[in-house]
Amino acid sequence: MVLIPRSDPQNRWSGILHGGYGQEIEKKIHYLFDGKKQSVKDIYASCKKRRGRSRYLLSVSVEVFNKEGQQIPARLVFVRNRSNRKDYLVLISTDMSIDEDEIIRLYGKRWAIEVFFKVAKSYLRIVKGCSSRSYDAITAHTAITCAGYIMLAELQRFQEDSRSLGDLFYDTFDELKDITYQESLILILSALLEAVSDALSLPDEQHQKLVEIFISSIPPLLAKRLEFAA
Known part of the structure; x- marks a missing residue:
């Protein structure tokens, strides 16, 4: 579907990125995989797919043949088709130095x-x-x-x-972000000191003295972080 050739007069396959849907290219080209020529459909069916929210379903190393019959290493990247969950998009790159994410990014551009x-x-x-x-x-x-x-x-x-919502998106993102390490530590220690004070029925003055004793007993670096967060 898409070709991005490198300027290399000696090797027309060098650096080519090619993409197409599975049913479009599976009958056109066969690739050398596991010692035999296979279509992308056969390769896809014989390999284990990635689970979770990965950007691609499968990535395999194959070999293609140029007009002179020379074998050239290539990488096939199978990406899920968003419009049809049962289908997949196949990208191939003969530049083995770039990873799958870079192949997907270049093809997207x-x-x-x-x-x-x-x-x-x-x-x-x-x-x-x-x-x-x-x-x-x-x-x-x-x-x-x-x-x-x-x-x-x-x-x-x-x-x-x-x-694209601009500041509204970032404001919403700030509301959903996790609390920092210092803030979580302050919350835990505050809850612990409150529980100790309530259990011993300490007045406010003794409660403050307990906090000062605790701060003086911990390492100076941690004490500075707690004071900065407070």
Whole structure:
């Protein structure tokens, strides 16, 4: 579906990123895996998938063949299809130096560029929207088209991504964040001292003296942190 070749005249496969849905590419290309040529469907079915909320389902090392029949190492990354939980997206990279997260990130950026070309050409009429032969007119039309796409992309993000809410998102995040180590330590020690004071029926003066004795008996570094947090 998507190709990102490196400029390497000696090896056309070098650094290629390719992606496609399982049923789209499984019949086109076979990869050497476990000593035999297999489709992505067979590879996916024979391997154990990652559990939990991982960014990808499976990652395996395979070998592909160029036109000269040479074997080239590659990595297949299987990503869950969000629109269809039973389907998966397959990404392949022949650059073995990058990890799975980087492959997914690069493919995401490449896909965003493809979406831009599709929207600009089909919906914003970047090609047929201007029939002038003036360079200034063509430049202005291109700039207006790009500005229109920016507005559409921003609107889409506001509708789908809660991070676009700005300060409201961060304020909500601050309300949900965990308390710090110092704050939790203060809460525990305060509850302990309160329990001791209530059990012994100590007046306020003796309670304060108990706190001072406790602070003086602990290591100085911890005492400074407690005083700073208080």
